[in-house]
Amino acid sequence: MVETLSLFAQSKHAATQDVAGFWKTLPPRLRHTAGGDTTCVGVQSNSDTNYVIDFGTGARTLGDSMVSKILAYKGEYILNIFITHTHWDHIQALPFFKPMYFPNVTLRFHSPYPDLDARLSRQMEKEFFPITFHATSSKKEFILFEPGDVLKFEDDRVQVEVHPLKHPGNSYAYKFTEDKKVFIFATDAEFTGEDLEYIRGIAPFFGMADLLVLDSQYTLDESFAKFDWGHTAYTMAVNIAHNWKVRNLALTHHEPAYNDEKVYGIWEDAVEHRNALGASKLKIHLAREGMTFTL
Structure with missing residues (x-):
């Protein structure tokens, strides 16, 4: 902040108090913080369908942003979720993900981990959290999704593929394709x-x-x-x-x-x-x- 104020005082924008114009001249490191949340990514398709990758601390904010849409939705709201791996910085905000507490929500977990249900349940046992994973109001489904599979959706043009990565305890990259546009998330x-x-x-x-x-x-x-x-x-x-x-x-x-x-x-x-x-x-x-x- 001190550096930014000093630069403003020395700039041509100070005389006219042109803060917006000055802001555009700043290097990125002075315009934005990187932030401290751990991994969570939201993907939105052209048909307005939401997908979630991982439940790091960023999942709390993402979940909050979905609440109004869920409340207005008529019928079952299906949220497709992809887990790269279950190291704690990638699942720690699951207990605070608000969509999990709505009865009209189905959380559909896709991953190569056959024991994902048990892994996610473990961090919400009574010793660690007052409400257990399956005591929350949403429905949970677990679908094994392995390398070589191509996942498609009835009401969306998105398709998803998965690829293993080298990481202690395993990790996986997810590839989203829609209308020839490709997004790949490969953390850890x-x-x-x-x-x-x-x-x-x-x-x-x-x-x-x-x-x-x-x-x-x-x-x-x-x-x-x-x-x-x-x-x-x-x-x-x-x-x-x-x-x-x-x-x-x-x-x-x-x-x-x-x-x-x-x-x-x-x-x-x-x-x-x-x-x-x-x-x-x-x-x-x-x-x-x-x-x-x-x-």
């Missing part, structure tokens, strides 16, 4: 220089995505120090996106110990790395809390 994934042949081999799944949200938690040095911890260096993420001919790359799963200055510095370094590769067609974004993309 470790790609290193030792995986080059593997990376080329999975290009048919990930290649040509309009938007790839990819794990990029580490610097290169950290990726060596934390080898086999299940996360990727941002430089490797840029290399991969370039090789896969991705149009937009969003860096995600930021290191929790970093402040906004460090996180935005990584984004700036990632852009420089892209330029050094000669990959000017690849657009690089820093995933932020509340950020939206329209494909």
